[in-house]
Amino acid sequence: MAVVRMKNIIKRYGSQLVLDNVDLDIAEGEILGLLGPNGAGKTTLIHALAGIIGFDSGEVDVFGKEQNSNLLEIKRQIGLVPQEISLISDLSARENLEFFGGIYGLKGEQLKKRVEETLEFVGLTEHARKLPVKFSGGMQRRLNIACALVHRPKFLIMDEPTVGIDPQSRNHILETIRKLNRQGTTILYTTHYMEELQTLAQRVVIMDQGHVIAGGTINELVKKIQHEEKIRMEVTSPTDLLLEKLRKLDGIKQVTRNHKEITIISQVGAGNLDRALSIAKDFGGILSVTAEEPTLEDVFLTLTGKSLRDGGEE
Ligand SMILES: Nc1ncnc2c1ncn2[C@@H]1O[C@H](COP(=O)(O)OP(=O)(O)OP(=O)(O)O)[C@@H](O)[C@H]1O
Ligand SMILES: [Mg+2]
Structure with a gap:
């Protein structure tokens, strides 16, 4: 079954065409990597998919249902880890999770249980009483991810969740993603670190300047340039x-x-x-x-004529 089916999506900001006739399919149970340089349109695509922004034309189905007329129901089953860390600074780690769980309609014993499970899952139980400002960048990222997991979504969207963190936290996050996927969560993973996708994603879609320029398994993509x-x-x-x-x-x-x-x-x-x-x-x-x-990096170079790293890394 397809978890996501996006067809002919067009999105403009003013006169700028940010998504130019984009198609995207995500199958149940897969980790799909969405790869592209700065400004490619990755975040815009994710936001259109999750119903955070509208789009000018095109069709989006999520879990087999038309997105716009089933938005609330769909949103409850999606977890979105935003690109910018979005935590409430005067709430502790645990209170942040309680807050986000509450938004998703969890309460009472169930909320408490889910919060503790999620803290454990991202390895922050011992730091649950601390404010996020006391956290390292990697711990903040883990809490940011936890906030999108507390309601146990069937489908998790992660927008560059490992930018700017140390290798140990990065490995911890990648392991967490694999574990979630083994438990059945479908994952859309956005990044411009190709080496992450090489070991994580079953399939990769490459975007550049509002276009999907290639898609397939890493082997298929590499074959294109063999x-x-x-x-x-x-x-x-x-x-x-x-x-x-x-x-x-x-x-x-x-x-x-x-x-x-x-x-x-x-x-x-x-x-x-x-x-x-x-x-x-x-x-x-x-x-x-x-x-x-050849690696995914070479594929990108051949298809776009530029290095992903030139896009700049914040
Ligand atoms: N709210 C907005 N108003 C106007 N232009 C926007 C807006 N959001 C994004 N854009 C433009 O749309 C294009 C795509 O941006 P988007 O954030 O989707 O790219 P991205 O692939 O996520 O990049 P990054 O890797 O830097 O996060 C960019 O040129 C950006 O300047
Ligand atoms: Mg982005």
């Missing part, structure tokens, strides 16, 4: 002349240098590995050589 191979070699003397010679080889798409390491992107089957090695040998020693599988 006409390329990437060779890295470390050499003793990475001179300009060496780079120039490598660039002249047939089928070479790109040659870049970082200190002693040279990265070559070449068409598959052009036989450039052997040729590059023999040229590099003429210029001195080769310290190491690796041929690499």
Whole structure:
């Protein structure tokens, strides 16, 4: 069953077309990664999906029901972790959860039970009495996530939940997401950290400038660009002349240098590995050589002509 079906969504802010005929399907039980640089339209798409903002045209069904005429019912079954940390600063961690649980109609013993379970789930039980301002960035993120989980949504939307936190908190959050998914929660996970998706998402949708530009499993996406191979070699003397010679080889798409390491992107089957090695040998020693599988980052680069990181990371 499809948890979400969005079709031909168009959204403008003034004259700017922010969502340009976007389609998005999310299957029950999957973790779908939504990837795109700053300003791609990820948050706008999520907000249109969750009924937080309207859109100019298009269709949205959630849990098989038309969104607009079933909005309250749908909202009760969705958890949304906002991109900006949204906690109430003069309430303790526990009180924040009680507040958000209350909004979703939980009360009495059930609310108390859910709050304690959720604190435990995100590893904040010992800090439940503290105010969020006393928390590290990672703990605030975990509490932000907990607030979207307290009513046990069937479908969880997370808008860049790991921006700006330490690796340990990030791993904790990623583990929490996997656990939720194993328990049956469908998850839409927005990020511009590709390495997270590589291990987390069953399927990835890539957005750029209001368009969905590609979608599929990571293997499918990587296959799209398998006409390329990437060779890295470390050499003793990475001179300009060496780079120039490598660039002249047939089928070479790109040659870049970082200190002693040279990265070559070449068409598959052009036989450039052997040729590059023999040229590099003429210029001195080769310290190491690796041929690499393309990654999601390479897919993005090939499809958009730009690096995701150039989009800037707050
Ligand atoms: N309320 C608004 N009013 C006017 N323009 C907006 C509004 N919200 C978003 N935009 C514009 O829409 C475009 C998409 O923004 P959006 O926040 O959806 O991108 P994003 O992919 O979530 O980016 P980021 O990775 O930075 O969060 C941007 O150009 C942004 O400036
Ligand atoms: Mg955003």
